[in-house]
Every structure is written in C-alpha cells, then in structure tokens.
Amino acid sequence: MRVLLAVLVVVGVSGCVGPSRTDGDFELKAGNTAKAVASALSTARLAADAAGHGKATANYVSVILGEAEDDASAAQATFDSYQPPSAAADKLRVDVDDTLSKAIDGLTALRITARRGQIDRLPRISAQLGPVATTLEQIAEKYR
Amino acid sequence: MKKVLQVTLGILTAIGGFVDIGDLVANALVGARFGMSLAWVVIVGVIGICLYAEMSGRVAAVTGRAVFDLVRERMGPRTALLNLVASNLVNLLTLAAEVAGVALALQLATSVSYLLFVPLVAFLVWFVIWRMPFEQMERMFGLAGLALLVFAVGLWQLGPDWGSLAHQAVHPSVRSGEGHPTYWYYAIALFGAAMTPYEVFFFSSGAVEEKWTKKDLNLERANVYIGFPLGGLLSLAIAATTAVVFLPRGIAVDHLSQVALPTVMALGKVGLAFLIVGFVAATFGAALETTLSSGYAVSQYLGWQWGKLVRPRDAARFHAVVLVSLILGVMLILTTLDPIKVTEYSLVFSAVALPLTYFPILVVANDPGYMKDKVNSGLSNALATGYLIVITVVALAAIPLMIATKAGA
Numbered sequence: 001m002r003v004l005l006a007v008l009v010v011v012g013v014s015g016c017v018g019p020s021r022t023d024g025d026f027e028l029k030a031g032n033t034a035k036a037v038a039s040a041l042s043t044a045r046l047a048a049d050a051a052g053h054g055k056a057t058a059n060y061v062s063v064i065l066g067e068a069e070d071d072a073s074a075a076q077a078t079f080d081s082y083q084p085p086s087a088a089a090d091k092l093r094v095d096v097d098d099t100l101s102k103a104i105d106g107l108t109a110l111r112i113t114a115r116r117g118q119i120d121r122l123p124r125i126s127a128q129l130g131p132v133a134t135t136l137e138q139i140a141e142k143y144r
Numbered sequence: 145m146k147k148v149l150q151v152t153l154g155i156l157t158a159i160g161g162f163v164d165i166g167d168l169v170a171n172a173l174v175g176a177r178f179g180m181s182l183a184w185v186v187i188v189g190v191i192g193i194c195l196y197a198e199m200s201g202r203v204a205a206v207t208g209r210a211v212f213d214l215v216r217e218r219m220g221p222r223t224a225l226l227n228l229v230a231s232n233l234v235n236l237l238t239l240a241a242e243v244a245g246v247a248l249a250l251q252l253a254t255s256v257s258y259l260l261f262v263p264l265v266a267f268l269v270w271f272v273i274w275r276m277p278f279e280q281m282e283r284m285f286g287l288a289g290l291a292l293l294v295f296a297v298g299l300w301q302l303g304p305d306w307g308s309l310a311h312q313a314v315h316p317s318v319r320s321g322e323g324h325p326t327y328w329y330y331a332i333a334l335f336g337a338a339m340t341p342y343e344v345f346f347f348s349s350g351a352v353e354e355k356w357t358k359k360d361l362n363l364e365r366a367n368v369y370i371g372f373p374l375g376g377l378l379s380l381a382i383a384a385t386t387a388v389v390f391l392p393r394g395i396a397v398d399h400l401s402q403v404a405l406p407t408v409m410a411l412g413k414v415g416l417a418f419l420i421v422g423f424v425a426a427t428f429g430a431a432l433e434t435t436l437s438s439g440y441a442v443s444q445y446l447g448w449q450w451g452k453l454v455r456p457r458d459a460a461r462f463h464a465v466v467l468v469s470l471i472l473g474v475m476l477i478l479t480t481l482d483p484i485k486v487t488e489y490s491l492v493f494s495a496v497a498l499p500l501t502y503f504p505i506l507v508v509a510n511d512p513g514y515m516k517d518k519v520n521s522g523l524s525n526a527l528a529t530g531y532l533i534v535i536t537v538v539a540l541a542a543i544p545l546m547i548a549t550k551a552g553a
Contacts (some may be wrong), residue, residue, distance in 0.1 A: 039396045046389070046405060047501035055412035064401040071398060137394070144321060 022034045026082065026089040030096045031143030033079040038136035041103050044068040045126040047135065048110050052123035061122070062114045069107040076100045096139060102132045163292055163378045165245030165339045165400070166487050166494075168423070172403040174330050175383030176390035177185040178319060180312035183380055185331045189338025190376035192237035192531045194368050196502050199362040199509040199520065199528070206518045211348040212444035214512035214514060215504040225433065227504060228445045230497040231341045232438055232469075237374035237490035238342060239434035240473035243269065246481030247429030248400045253420050268475045269431045272468055278353045278452045288425035295381040298407030304388040312387070329545040329552045330354065332538050333488065336404060336495030338376070339535070342437040344505065349440040353451050358518065385410075398484060438469035488551065495542040498535045506532060 044065050051061035080097065084090045106129040113121050174182050200211045207214065216224035229465060239261075245259035314315060318327045347367075356364060385406035386397060397403065400423065407415045443462040444449035450462040506528050509520050520528065546552075 035394065036396070039394060042393045042395045043402055043405065046393075046395075046409065050409050050412075056408050056416060057253075060401065060404070060416055061407070062255045063252055064399070064405065065400045067401055124333050124436055135476070137371075 021085060023086055027081065027092065027143040030092055032139050033075050034039050034096060034136045034139035034143070035127055036075040036106065037100055038140055039132060040068040040072040040075070041107065041129060041136065044107055044110055045055055045129060046115075048122035049125040050104050051076070051114065051119050052121075052126070057060050058114060058117055058119055063120065065107065065111040066141065069104065069111050072100070072104050072107055076104060099135050099139065103129070104137060106132060113139050145533060146404065148497060156318040162538050163289070163375050163382075163426050164238070164337075164340075165241050165248075165427050166340070166401065166491050167375075167379050168245070168403050168426070169339045169484055170330075170333050170384060170491060171379045171382040172386045173397040174334060175386035176395055176397045178307050178322065178327065179387040179391050180331065180380075181316040181319070181382060182327075182331055182334055183383065184316055185334040186338060186379045186383070188528055188534075189335050190372055191527075192335075192534075193339050193343060194372050195524065195527055195531060196339070196470050196505055197344055197347050197372065198368045199350050200348040201356070201368060202361060202518060203505070203509055203515065204348040205356040205357055205360050206516070207514050208209060208357070210352045210440060210444050211343070211505055211508070212345060213443045213447075214508045215414070216445050218508050218511060218514075221502050223504070224445055226369070227500040230500050231345070232441055234340075234490060234494045234497050235342050235434050235438050235441070236469060236472055236476070237493060238488060238491050239342065239431060239438065239469060241474055241477040241483055241487040242427050242431035243470075244477045245400065246424055246431060247477075249420055249423035249427060252404065252416075252423070258297075258483070261479065262474055262477050263277050265428070265431070266470050268300060268427070268432055269435055270467060270528035273435060273452070274456065279348070281452075282350070285425050285429035285432065289422060289429055290338075291418045292378055292422035292423050294411065294415055294422065294545070295378060295385055296409055298410040299381050299384050299388070299411035300414055302385065302388050302406060304384065309384055309387065310450050315349050323549070325545055326549045326552055328541070329492075329549045332495050332542050332545060333552070335538055336491040336493075336498070336542070338379075339498055339502075340491075341433050341497055341501035344501065345437040345441055346433040347438070349444075349451070353453055355453075360472055364426065435466055435470050435473075439463070439466035444445050475524055492546050492551075496539050499532065502528075502535055503532060505540065 016098070047056060047061050047064045047068075050056045051058070079093075079100070082093075084093050106125065110122060110125055110129075113119075115126060203214060204210055212224070212228070216228060243262060243265050244258065246265045247258035250256070250261045250265075251258040277282075284442075312321075318324055327359075334415070350362065351360075382403065389406035389409065390397065390402075391393075402421075403414060404419045407419055411418075416541075439462045440450055442465045443459070446461075447462045449459040451459060456463050461503070476486070480506065490552070506525075507519075508514055509528075512519055
C-alpha cells in the first residue's frame with residue numbers, strides 16, 4: 001500500500017512546474033514556451049487559411065482557433081509563473097513575454113473573426129501573423 | 145454479402161478498439177513529433193493483438209465461454225481478482241476518454257462545448273446497450289467507422305514524398321531535439337493503444353454473444369486478420385498525415401481538432417464530414433465496447449448472468465455494472481479533466497496491465513482440458529511467449545518512463 005501511495009505521489013508531482021535555479025534553466029523554459037506558442041500559432045494559421053479557401057466549416061475553425069488561443073494563453077501563464085533567477089533573466093522574460101502577447105492577440109483576433117462568421121478575412125489576419133511566428137521560432141531555436 | 149457482414153465483429157472491435165480516441169490522438173501526436181519512425185510499433189502491436197485476439201476468440205468458440213470466466217476458473221479467484229481490478233480501472237479511464245471523444249467530435253461539428261454533450265452521449269451509449277441487438281450494434285458502428293478511411297484518401301491527396309515516409313518507417317531513429325526516453329515512452333503508449341485489454345474481453349464475449357462454435361473458427365480468424373490489420377493501416381495513415389503536415393512546421397498535437405486538420409486541408413468540407421462521422425462511430429463504438437467490457441468482466445468473474453442476448457431482467461446485475469461504469473466515466477469527464485490527457489494516461493496504464501490480461505489467455509489457450517485438439521500450435525506459442533516477454537518489459541518500463549519524461553513532455 002505504501003509503495004502504491006509513493007508511486008501515485010511521484011506520478012502526481014511529475015507534472016508540476018519546477019523552479020528555475022539558473023539562467024540556463026530559465027532560457028530553456030523560455031525556449032519551450034516559445035515552441036508551444038509557435039505550435040498553437042502555426043495550427044491556427046493553417047486552419048485559418050483552410051477556412052479562408054472554403055475548406056473548413058465555420059464551426060470547426062471556431063473550435064480549433066479557440067483551442068489554439070487557450071493553449072497559447074496557458075503556456076504564457078505558466079511561463080509568467082516562473083521565478084527569473086537574475087537581471088538577465090528579467091530582460092529575457094520581458095522580451096519573450098512581448099512576443100507571446102503579440103501571438104495571443106493575433107490568435108484572439110482570428111477567433112473573434114471566425115465566430116463573427118467573417119471567414120474570408122481569416123487568411124489576411126493569418127498572413128499578418130507571419131513575422132510573430134518567425135520570431136517565436138527563432139526564440140525556440142535559440143534557447144532549445 | 146452475408147459473409148462480408150459476418151466480419152463486422154472484427155471490424156467493430158478493430159475500429160472501436162484499435163482506432164479509438166487513444167489511437168486517433170496517439171498516432172497523430174507521434175506522427176507530428178517523430179514522423180513515421182514509430183510505425184514499427186504499430187506493426188508489432190497489430191501482430192500482437194491479432195495473436196491474442198485470435199486466441200481469445202478461439203477459446204470462446206471452442207468452450208462457449210468468455211475469457212474472464214475461464215481465467216477465474218483456471219487461475220484461481222485471487223489472480224483473477226487482480227486482473228479484474230487492474231483491467232477495470234484502465235477500462236474506466238478508457239471509457240471516460242471514449243465518451244469524451246464522441247462529445248469532442250460533436251463539438252467539431254457544432255462548436256458547442258463538448259461538456260454539454262457528455263451526458264447525452266452517455267445516455268445514448270446506455271440506450272444502445274439496453275435496446276439495440278448486438279449484431280445490429282456491431283454492424284452500424286463498425287461499418288460507419290470505415291468513414292475513417294478518409295485519412296488514407298487525405299494522405300494520398302496531400303501528395304507526400306512516399307520515399308521519405310517509407311525511409312522514416314524502415315530506418316527508425318530518434319530525431320534531434322528528442323530524447324531516447326521520450327521516444328520509448330511514446331513507443332509504449334502506441335503499443336498500449338494497440339493492445340488495450342478491453343479489446344480481447346470484448347472480442348471473446350462478443351463471440352459468445354454471437355454463439356460462435358468450432359465451426360466458426362474460420363470466421364473468427366477472418367474477423368481477426370481483416371479487422372485488426374485494417375485498424376493498423378488506419379493508424380499508420382493518421383500518423384502519416386500529421387508527419388507530412390505538422391512535423392516540418394513543429395506543430396504538436398494536443399486536440400482532436402488537430403488530428404482532422406491535415407485531412408481537412410487535403411479534402412475540404414467533404415473530408416471533414418467523413419472524419420466527423422468516423423470519429424463519432426469509432427469513439428461511440430469504443431464507448432460501447434468499454435462499457436460492455438466492464439459488465440462482462442465483473443459478471444464473468446462473479447458468475448452472474450451476462451450479455452445482451454439475455455433479457456435485461458435476467459441479467460440485472462450485469463446491466464447495473466454497465467450503468468455504474470458509465471456513470472463513473474461520465475463523472476470523471478465532467479470534472480473538466482482534459483480528455484486528451486485522460487486518454488494518454490489510460491494508454492500508459494493500459495500498458496502496465498497488459499501481462500495480467502494476456503498471460504491467463506495464453507495459459508487457457510494451451511489447456512487441453514478446455515481446448516481439446518484446438519490448443520495453440522507450436523508457432524503460436526513461440527510467438528505468444530515472445531510477446532509476453534515484450535509485454536512484461538513494457539509493463540515494467542511504463543511508469544518509470546512516464547515519470548522520467550514527465551509524461552512525454
């Protein structure tokens with residue numbers, strides 16, 4: 001019984017957020033967050049383009065865009081909960097957060113547009129998000 | 145035509161069991177992350193489930209009794225109880241995930257939150273189990289699940305580099321940026337998805353429900369050797385679509401909506417319609433299987449009347465277990481736990497429970513007291529023993545790898 005309890009505790013805490021003790025660790029977390037948000041943004045842009053070309057229904061694209069926005073927001077919230085270990089990490093946090101916020105604003109715009117039924121406008125918004133997507137990929141690559 | 149319809153038990157078991165919510169998500173996730181480099185696990189899983197499903201179906205056809213019934217008698221009540229508890233806990237997680245899977249598919253069609261659909265889906269699952277004849281149930285959901293073949297059409301329409309996909313599959317390697325523990329964690333999840341215990345419980349109990357006898361052994365084998373490889377092909381097609389579209393873009397799969405996206409890009413709204421029908425049929429079929437499997441396992445262990453062929457009044461305790469399992473599954477999902485996470489955990493815990501399910505089947509299938517001249521052949525035994533070793537290693541490695549990789553993060 002004790003062994004079972006110990007296993008359950010270890011499994012339970014294995015998903016918890018860990019603290020950042022060094023700049024290297026914080027950078028890795030920044031990279032992983034950028035990767036997660038880049039993934040959500042790429043999914044949303046593919047869905048938006050498909051819908052704009054008449055390939056997806058409004059209901060489907062509304063669901064996928066809502067989920068992408070939720071994922072990106074959750075990733076940003078988790079990143080913001082990390083304690084930056086130094087002044088250098090503070091600066092990185094601000095820079096990364098700025099890009100994350102731009103991505104999430106874009107995802108919100110896509111979701112609102114889709115739910116208003118303005119599907120034909122989605123590809124244009126998607127195209128405007130290209131530079132943010134590139135920046136996120138660069139952050140993810142730099143701090144992997 | 146009659147012959148074709150007779151293999152629907154295998155198709156339902158495979159579509160509902162092999163391509164359930166766990167497989168839909170796991171294959172898409174693995175394709176997006178590792179390309180086709182884990183395709184070998186699907187093939188190993190298909191061979192393994194064919195081997196053991198054939199055994200359990202043969203046992204049912206020869207003895208007229210389902211696997212759990214014989215496991216208790218042959219292995220004793222204590223060993224069988226351990227098996228019962230472990231497999232029913234995994235079954236409950238899987239059932240919850242399948243009900244959520246149907247609700248998520250309906251959400252894709254309507255954009256209404258899946259949580260609102262969960263009670264309705266659970267009611268329909270109960271209603272179908274209560275009212276619909278077994279044969280009609282398996283034909284309706286097994287055949288509707290074939291709509292998922294749209295994944296293969298979508299893959300062809302995407303115009304992939306077939307040589308590259310084949311190279312990834314034939315020369316499996318861990319991609320840069322991914323660790324070996326993560327690769328093996330997902331290999332175990334895929335293997336667990338392919339060999340989920342409820343598949344053999346359902347298949348053998350279904351064989352008893354269909355009153356298979358020794359004369360039906362060829363039909364039984366046709367069900368196994370058509371149904372499960374078909375499920376395996378679908379799994380590979382799902383992984384390939386995400387390998388083609390998501391892998392180069394670094395997209396991770398976390399939602400059922402994403403599983404559909406490559407096919408939607410290739411085939412448009414028609415493809416989406418087929419996908420939603422297929423998702424609903426496969427996950428609803430799996431929800432029926434897992435719910436029934438809970439009732440089958442408990443009733444067979446305790447020696448109660450069970451099955452859909454028996455009037456509900458005569459199998460009241462079987463139907464009570466079915467209903468309670470369904471309610472527990474629904475309660476779990478209504479806590480708003482992420483259904484995809486529930487699915488992923490159910491696959492890993494399923495891997496842990498595998499030896500408890502498959503070892504007793506191997507023992508019973510070799511017992512001439514039950515099987516007479518239909519015991520396993522030497523080749524079957526050699527393969528099954530090899531698989532049992534793999535299954536044991538997988539079961540021992542599953543939880544440590546889950547902790548080491550933070551559940552594949």
